[in-house]
Amino acid sequence: MKRKLRAFTLIEVMIATVVTTMIAGTVVALIQGFVSALSIQDLRSEAIVRSAGVQSHLGLLSLKTRMSLALSPQRVLLWLPAETLLTSGSGSDAAFDRIDLAEDELHWLEFVQEEDATWTLIEWTVKNNMVEATESAVFTVDGSFWDDLFLQLNEAGKLRRSPIASGLAAPELLSGIAKSPRFVWQTSDCCQNRSVGVEFAFVALMGNEILQADVRLESAIAFFDRHPICSESGS
Amino acid sequence: MLKRAEGMGMRRAMTLIECMVALVILTLSASIMVMAVQGGLAAQEEALSMTLAGTAAESRIAEYLSKSYPTIAVADITEAPGAIKTPTGEFFSYSYNKMSRRTIVTSANLTVPDFPGLIVQGYLFDVTVSDSWQGQARKLVSLQRFRPWTTEEEGDVTP
Numbered sequence: 022m023k024r025k026l027r028a029f030t031l032i033e034v035m036i037a038t039v040v041t042t043m044i045a046g047t048v049v050a051l052i053q054g055f056v057s058a059l060s061i062q063d064l065r066s067e068a069i070v071r072s073a074g075v076q077s078h079l080g081l082l083s084l085k086t087r088m089s090l091a092l093s094p095q096r097v098l099l100w101l102p103a104e105t106l107l108t109s110g111s112g113s114d115a116a117f118d119r120i121d122l123a124e125d126e127l128h129w130l131e132f133v134q135e136e137d138a139t140w141t142l143i144e145w146t147v148k149n150n151m152v153e154a155t156e157s158a159v160f161t162v163d164g165s166f167w168d169d170l171f172l173q174l175n176e177a178g179k180l181r182r183s184p185i186a187s188g189l190a191a192p193e194l195l196s197g198i199a200k201s202p203r204f205v206w207q208t209s210d211c212c213q214n215r216s217v218g219v220e221f222a223f224v225a226l227m228g229n230e231i232l233q234a235d236v237r238l239e240s241a242i243a244f245f246d247r248h249p250i251c252s253e254s255g256s
Numbered sequence: 257m258l259k260r261a262e263g264m265g266m267r268r269a270m271t272l273i274e275c276m277v278a279l280v281i282l283t284l285s286a287s288i289m290v291m292a293v294q295g296g297l298a299a300q301e302e303a304l305s306m307t308l309a310g311t312a313a314e315s316r317i318a319e320y321l322s323k324s325y326p327t328i329a330v331a332d333i334t335e336a337p338g339a340i341k342t343p344t345g346e347f348f349s350y351s352y353n354k355m356s357r358r359t360i361v362t363s364a365n366l367t368v369p370d371f372p373g374l375i376v377q378g379y380l381f382d383v384t385v386s387d388s389w390q391g392q393a394r395k396l397v398s399l400q401r402f403r404p405w406t407t408e409e410e411g412d413v414t415p
Contacts, residue, residue, distance in 0.1 A: 051286060058293045065300045069307045076311065195347045207322050207343060215322035216343065218315070234304065235349035237342060238311050241321035 057227050064225040068234040071186045075142060075219060076238050078185050082128060082217075083240040088248065089214050091164040094203040096131040097217055098167050122156045122174075123149040129171055129180075132189070132202045132221075140189040140202050140221065143182055145171070151179040160248055162211055190224040192235040205239070212251030216241045308351055309385035309396035312340060316359055316383045317401045319343035325405060328379050331361040337388070354387045355396070366402055378404040 029037075082099055091098040103124035120126050129145040158170060174180050191199045202221035208214050218239035225232045270278075320328060322343070335341065335357045340348050348355075364380040384398045 047286075051290070054290070055293060058297055061297060062300055065304045068304055069300075072307060072311065076314070192349055194349055205342070205344060207319075216318050218318070218343075220349075222349075233351075234308075235351040236308065236311060237315060237348060237352075239315040239318040239343065241318040243321070 060225050060227045061232060064223055064232050064234060067188060068223045068236060071188070071223070072236045072238065075186045075221075075236075076240075078144075079130075079217065079219065079238060079240045082130075084243045086217075086242045087244065087246045089206065089211050089217055089242070090127075091167040092204065092206050092209050092211065092214065092217075093164075093168075095201065096129060096168075096171070097204045097206070098171070099128045099130070099217070101126055101128055120158045120160060122147045122152045122158065123154050125149065127158075127167075130185075130204070130217075132204075134201065135187070139187065140191075141187040142185040142189060142202070142219070142221070144185055145175070145180045145182060147174060148179050148181050151177075160250060162248075162250060164211070186221075188223065189221040190233070192220045192222040192237070193233055194220075194235075205237070212247055214242075215245045305355075305387060306396050309355055309387070310399075312348060312352055312355060312357055313383040313385045313397050313399040315342060316357065317381055317399055320359075320361065320379070320381050321401070321403060325403070328361065328403070330363055330379075331359065333359045335359075340385075356386050356393075358384045358386075364402065366404065376404045378402055 082101065085101040086099045087102045088100050089097055090100050100120065103121060103126050125146055127147055131143050131145060132140050133143050134140050158166075161167075171180075189202050191201050192203075193199075199220070202219065205218040205220055206214050207216045216239055218237065220235070220237045222233055222235045337356045338347075338353045340352060340355060340357045342348060360382040362380050362382070364378060366376040366378060368374050368376070379402070381401045381403065382398070383400075384395060386393050386395050388394065
């Protein structure tokens with residue numbers, strides 16, 4: 022004889038609904054918690070890893086830098102001499118003046134905004150196969166000369182673009198949020214300036230909340246050399 | 257009756273004990289996952305604090321290395337939380353707000369073990385960045401750097 026199955030009562034259905042809703046709510050809250058935790062972890066990981074990368078790169082450049090030739094919040098130019106004591110003529114002003122474009126002596130660092138509104142720190146160097154071996158520039162304290170040279174070389178496709186760190190944002194300073202990541206320095210006089218630094222931030226959105234980590238890095242120019250022209254110009 | 261139900265192709269329902277055991281296992285698993293994530297977050301927060309503290313300490317070291325040598329003097333400076341300044345005199349951003357910084361500058365002589373008798377005169381910079389953790393001061397980073405006196409320090413032009 023086949024046993025007849027009875028239907029659920031209203032109370033049973035209600036209890037089951039309540040229990041299911043509670044479990045679903047707990048699971049959703051748990052997932053949301055994990056997602057927000059992952060967002061925070063992503064932000065912190067980016068801040069740790071990328072700022073360490075920028076710091077090591079900046080430290081390496083400043084270790085080799087003789088002088089900063091042009092300084093602006095968006096772009097700086099570092100002069101890394103290629104000549105050795107043997108090839109420089111040891112004390113010859115002419116050799117000291119010459120900046121060989123084919124010898125990787127000029128390194129521009131620039132913050133560039135990407136299409137997704139984030140910023141990338143780019144290093145620009147001269148492609149040595151695109152310039153004549155004898156092509157050079159003579160040292161000058163005029164920053165606009167170096168800006169013009171950058172534009173000329175960039176338009177001619179003679180600069181190599183190497184991203185150092187991407188996904189950067191404008192830092193939040195005590196005076197308000199800056200317009201963009203920026204370079205900082207000791208003094209704008211390149212004959213006196215002995216340090217280069219950067220300020221940037223990492224930003225992540227978590228619902229309506231904005232998570233932000235601001236970073237400021239600074240590096241001293243370890244082997245700063247004041248050029249003879251600096252003394253002549255009174256700097 | 258149970259055998260008869262199974263024999264008729266019907267599956268038996270879970271008992272209350274089985275249900276409770278399942279719920280306990282689910283709760284324990286969820287708790288372990290939450291604790292693991294929380295532990296990871298706490299460790300990462302500390303790592304980020306140490307990274308930022310390192311940049312604040314390095315900033316002070318860079319400031320002293322950038323100074324003209326004759327302007328450096330022996331000092332012991334403590335900056336309170338929220339009051340640490342950049343070399344250009346601005347306050348550090350909010351991310352550094354809980355950190356304090358102590359800078360000790362001492363006149364020191366550097367000796368090189370492989371060169372007996374060689375003594376290099378200079379300054380030793382000792383920078384410590386701390387924050388507060390559960391009501392107690394916690395040292396995050398401590399950096400030391402020596403700046404030697406060189407003949408170039410007195411000349412205006414090199415080489």
